[in-house]
Amino acid sequence: MRILAIILGAAALAATNLIAVQAYADSCWWHNGSLMRLEANGNQRWFTYERPKPELRRSGVQEGTLLFDGVRRGTRYIGTARVFSRYCLAHPLEYAVEGSASRNDTRVVLRGMREVQERCAPTGRVRTDTLVFDYAFDC
Secondary structure: OHHHHHHHHHHHHHHHHHOOOOOOOOEEEEEOOEEEEEEEEOOEEEEEEEEOOHHHHOOOOOOOOEEEEEEEEOOEEEEEEEEOOOOOOOOOEEEEEEEEEOOOOOEEEEEEEEEEEEOOEEEEEEEEEEEEEEEEEEO
16 A cells, blocks of 8 residues: 555656646746736736836836737737837837747747837838747746
């Protein structure tokens, strides 16, 4: 009986180590040095700043500022991201992004093409942005 209990305990421990941590909505994530909050309602998704890094505060970003809004379809995220600038405090640049969540839902990577601006003026150049969100903890 004792041997069976040891075997069952070892099997349970092995199974636990194989199960990946899954992140859920209303959770906190790291993005580019800032702590973000992921919120969900059905398929709708929002990433907002929970604790923006100091450089972003000079661009008008504060707790609750929206960085991404969109939808989740399966593992895909599709929506709108924003770029903040101290020169365009009232008008962040919006652009389309899409990407996917990792298998265990602990990383979301979004990509999109956006116009490059200097002091709120279009330059005619375009660049690809990649936004990476890594699960931190349940908020």
